[in-house]
Amino acid sequence: MTTSGSFSDARPGPACAAFEPLLPLASHGLLKPAEERRLQAHLADCAHCRAELAAYDWLEAALRQRFEPGALAPLQTEESMHKITQELDRESRAEQQREASVTRLHPRAGVRPRRVVSWVGAMAAVLVIALLTTALVASRLKLTNNTSAVPLAQLTVYGTSDLGTLRALRADTGQVIWQAQTGTTSGGKPVVDHGIVYVGAGSSGQVSAFRSSNGSLLWSAPLGVTDRGPLVVGGVVYGYSLTTDAAGNQTIFVKALRGSDGTQLWKTPVGSTPVAPGLLGEFVSDGVVYVAVAESALPTGPTQFFLYAYQASDGHLLWRSQVTHPDSGSKIGLAVDQQRVYVYVDRVYAYSRSDGSLLWNSQGPSAYLGADPNSVSLQQGIVYVAAAAGVSAYQTSDGHLLWQFAEQGQAISIANGVVYTTAQVSRAPGRAMVALDGKTGKLLWRYEPAQPATFFPLVVGAGIVVGVTQQGMVALDAATGTPRWQTPVGSNGNAPVILSDTLFVGAFGAGPQHDSWGYTALSASNGKPLWSTPITEGMTFPSALTVAPR
């Protein structure tokens, strides 16, 4: 070995063996904080390990030099694309032969006009999709309650992969009942309503509807939706479209489609033109569609932030209210109860459902860093707001601050009057799970794992609270915080669904060796896998799952 690759003659000490696996990771930020501290302390006293660390650094530099640009003979693009060119030539010849052998009665019949979307429009669409948030907490809780006691044999699990394959699996065995191509990629969480499975991907702006019994495609239409799935309420699909006129002005339209056949029921423009709109949130409740929009007068006018309420049956505008928040460039939290619409930006605002008048506003959790779509939750006359800075609880009637839990950690889940959230440990947010009394904010229990892990997200059900970590899932007794079980399944994954004493999750850890991406069902009581169905196509990242009765 040459130059800096020379090795020290220092002999390893008895403690060195424990640090051997850590040394190669040291310069890549792959060590846990505790490991990092232990290693640094050891390195201060150990010449052997310092030399080993230097050798690894040298090795990496040598590798980079070995494969640096210019290390290999230069390539011509024509050579890289040789097979493509061959294929295109072959297709072209085949096309010419076909055309020569067919008498064309109608010039180019059947060729659909190409849709032209401006670059700016497409980018704006992506931005809008990214900003769109959906709060379907109420309807999804309802689904959970309806299916909590249903035998597994009567449930179906629906999930998509990032190559757009939608699968329906038996909830009791994991057997694939049917699978279909959605025609989109980055498939979001499926939504099931009235025997129809809807899949929409935020990046594609396309919603597809499939018959839940056999996976046959019912319809597919361009309709912007959140990346967590289409907003479907009572057989109607709500979404938006973006149009650009000749002058480049863009308008968002809120649309409602009939779920059974995709027919447009109504469409209404949101905001005044010309605007550069950003759709920040929407919610459907009791026959009213609430939409939060940021509007900027072109080209550089100030941004204003409005809340709209439309009649869900025909799109008729019921009221419009301006939110006095100065910065609209982020997502918002939105929730609705019988009397009020609650909006969380940097403050918490409550509007009258009947006429949109502002009822109260209250300071939100400090250090506002942008609202998560699920940041506002309602339960028993209390509105809970979760942010990076912590959790705050307000009285819904007047906005009175009941309590604050000012430890960093954004995950929140509420059940039976208890708020489950994460807390910081040694300045690392999310490293502990805590349970707080929903009315008083009193700490009920706190759990810190022996090995540092970040819990996100949290899901409550079947008497347990489940935290998803990089290493897998950890389940605690919801009442006491006592660890029940942990599993490598579900690492870095989506939030699991808990139904009928079973956890369903689409994540890493599927398969007998827990080394595949796929779908897994586990017993809620002991975490043991009931079945596991790996998915194998392409870069297979499963979506969050939806579980629904057959």
Added chain:
Amino acid sequence: MPEPNCLAPPQPLTRAAFTTLVERSQGDLHRFLYGLLGHPEQTRDLLQDTFYDAWRAVQRGAAPLVMGGAPEEMRRWLFHVAHDRAMMALRRRRLISWVSLDERVAVEDAALPSRASFEDQIAEHAALDVALAALRPKDVSCLLLIVVQGFTAAETAQMLGDSPQAVAKRFSRAKRRLLDAYRAQAEAPQEPPRR
């Protein structure tokens, strides 16, 4: 009837955009595949296969190879496909003896810049090549993606179909084995490496 100028699915990459993608990524992919395979001819074949797969994906309108798709996602997609192609080729190679028409070092030497430590560098490269050949292919992939291409462990996990934890373990093990193999090589007489 579709609405005029309304929100539409992303359009597939145009031929021009695809060519630009090839131009920008072929060098990195070429070096990555060569690091895994060690044979110039097979490397070029698989590079063409990788771009052919990409072109097919473009024709399907598959993300992220669409207009407006994130460049870093496209890069990950290409490396993922190249990795899979290389792993398949290496599995086949176990069954079929591969005879390269070129000697690896002889071909690549021509591209190396002239330096005072030229001989040292050749010896160093040869030792590294042999040391790399002693590792498991997936370990080499992990090393090249993280060290040479600068991907994070999470991104590498995505491309290799592993968990980030598995990739961290693999990375640690691969570096240790590479160092051991390199030390053994550096002290041994140099011969042109073969895999």
